[in-house]
Amino acid sequence: MKERVNKIFSKMEEECDAIVLMNGQEPMLDASFYYACGIDSGLFEECVAILQPDGRSTLVTSQLEESAAKNSSAEIITYSTQKERDDAIKNVLKKSNKIGINNRGITYSSTQYLRKIIDNIEFINAGNALLKARMIKDSDEIEKIRSACKIASSVADSIPEVLSCGKTEYELAAEIGYRMQKIGASSTSFDTIAAFGKSAAEPHHSPGKYKLQKEDMGLFDFGCRVSRYCSDITRTFAPVECSDLFKKVYETVLKAQYLAIEKIQPGICSADVDKVARDHIDSISEFKGKMIHSLGHGLGLDVHDGGSFSPKSQIILEENMVMTVEPGIYIPGWGGVRIEDDILVTKNGCEVLTHAKKELDDVKIA
Structure with a gap:
């Protein structure tokens, strides 16, 4: 030490x-x-x-x-x-x-x-x-975060096994926490967010007794701790009856995330990473201004561990920083889509630490 x-x-x-x-x-x-x-x-x-x-x-x-x-x-x-x-x-x-x-x-x-x-x-x-x-994380910290990300990713990929119409938000939140601890997490990183349908327009929704309907999307934001260190992942699942609007929102958010991840490397200003994602979302007229939070935050012993990707953030990225990248679009009265992954800044770019599936064809509710 x-x-x-x-x-x-x-x-x-x-x-x-x-x-x-x-x-x-x-x-x-x-x-x-x-x-x-x-x-x-x-x-x-x-x-x-x-x-x-x-x-x-x-x-x-x-x-x-x-x-x-x-x-x-x-x-x-x-x-x-x-x-x-x-x-x-x-x-x-x-x-x-x-x-x-x-x-x-x-x-x-x-x-x-x-x-x-x-x-x-x-x-x-x-x-x-x-x-x-x-x-700036040391090798011991990175390995603990990597383990927490592996657990969260595995559970994210297992959500379709238990996600079906008639399930309540709090049932899914409880199931996610249980599954993470069952395979090695000491606890959740924070209270799991499970939001169905219109509630997905609220970024920090608290799970309730609402039951999933065929026309509802399902948004899950969660993470776990390993030896105190956190992971943080969000996946949004497409409705059984998937509309053209959902497809357009989802693909826009996913492209914004890919663009931001490609931008990340040592020496880049954090605000510039946010701008890449935000500009892509704002370039589509009906989604302009619908990303209502920063693109991401530092991750470590705290789930918000210092630093952020935001319009006002002037942090210069350095090797071994760990951050989240989580663009989103939120439409009140309809719902929202957020896709979040954890990244490690490397010598020449970044490594994505969370590996749960996120292509639209892979996140459909059965």
Whole structure:
């Protein structure tokens, strides 16, 4: 983990004596804590990781997480009382006053706690450095994401086995989650989206009791975690009674995705990738303005792991970034189509990590 700690400090715009990553209580857990410590399991509520500019790291952990902590290469300090935790943190930081914290991941109560136990403490934001470090994945991270993508892809291809008229959205959402965990996922990456018919026009639809009809499309957005790392895939299935409009929407979205994927390579601005897909969709008059979200986002320990493909994003792509590419068209009162895959930026282009079928002939509801 020393390489990760060094990478974080190399991204800092302002020097500091140490970086402190502190979890709150679930769900207020900072993914950067697990990144810096290299921990695959355990919650580590209210535990602290202290990173030093020379690459050293110290994990101050409760007895509850002692076994899980042993998987980290950090120095481990175990506490059983509040005072023991206070003393351990103060001792490690006794020569530190300028402390980097993750503004995106630390709670207000945690910052107040640190101010209380450490005299003359000054906080600076290490959040941007953490974000930039995490965007470039190492080989271990890539393999975990690759495994999560393989599981999600397999389940995506199996959806036609269980998708039939009369099934409810929440039945399919539950089935997808079950199938991913059955073949190796530790959990879903996020609440599975299952949207039938008109509900597919709502990008973040929550599954309900609506039953699939012959004229309905079925949109499924889901992913899983392997050793904390996420996958994220979307497939939209054609109705039994497939209209010309659905075919046109689907082929437009699929072409937009192919164009965007072809554009991806190191040195390209993220906004330019979004533009390729958006311009293709907008070139067809009846679909202009119907892509109502960004083209994609970073993927890793969080399902939104920093960075995006959007009109305002100015990130320059680098090798070993992992992103989603998910163009969509949404028509209120009719439905929507989104096709999403996960990609790894490579030396000369990108590798698509999710391999579920997506040609129109392969995604028809039986």
